[in-house]
Amino acid sequence: MKLFEPSSFFVAIAAFLILFWLLKKYAFGPLFGIMEERRILVQSQLSNAESNRLQSEKLLTEQKEAIIEAKKSAYDILEQARQASGRQAEELIHSAKAETVRLKEEALKDIENEKDKAVAALRSQVSALSVMIASKIIEKQVDAKSQEQLVEQYLKEVGGKQ
Incomplete structure (x- = not known):
């Protein structure tokens, strides 16, 4: 038995x-074409994934900035509200003090008016009583002119004692 035969070799x-030629033409060509398409698909999916990741990072950064801006705006609004409420409180206190002073002045004026009315009424009553007492004492010996002088003199004395 021969190990090597040239014709069979x-x-x-x-x-x-x-x-090999048949495999290359009918099997390897389509197989390598499918593998190349798969490689291109995977590569495009990787690049899409990378661009999506970058876009997500950009959106996340924008959202963080928006949140920071919203917090700052909320703080500014609260600060403005505090200042406005402080001003309103000061205005209320000022107007209350002014109203108190006005009411006090009105009360003092009313008291003074009532006092003047009371003094006038008292003078009127005193003069009437004085005339009556004087006329009873003198028993109608005093004429009208003398009576007026007595009343005026008495009123001056009463007016000077206030």
């Missing part, structure tokens, strides 16, 4: 080359 090589 060439036949085996020819069969191998024919098989």
Whole structure:
């Protein structure tokens, strides 16, 4: 038995080359084409994923900035509200003090008016009583002119004692 036969060797090589050519034409070509398409698809998906990641990071940064801005705006609004309420409180206190002073002045004026009215009424009553007492004492010996002088003199004395 021979280990090497040239005719079978060439036949085996020819069969191998024919098989390789057939595989290359009908199997490897479409298989490599599918693999190339798959490689391109995976590569495009990776680049899409990267661009999506970058876009997500950008949106996250924008949202963080928006939140910071919203917090700052809320703080500013609260600060303005505090200042406005402080001003309103001061205005209320000022107006209350002014109203108190006005009411006090009105009360003092009313008291003074009532006092003047009371003094006038008292003078009127005193003069009437004085005339009556004087006329009873003198028993109608005093004429009208003398009576007026007595009343005026008495009123001056009463007016000077206030």
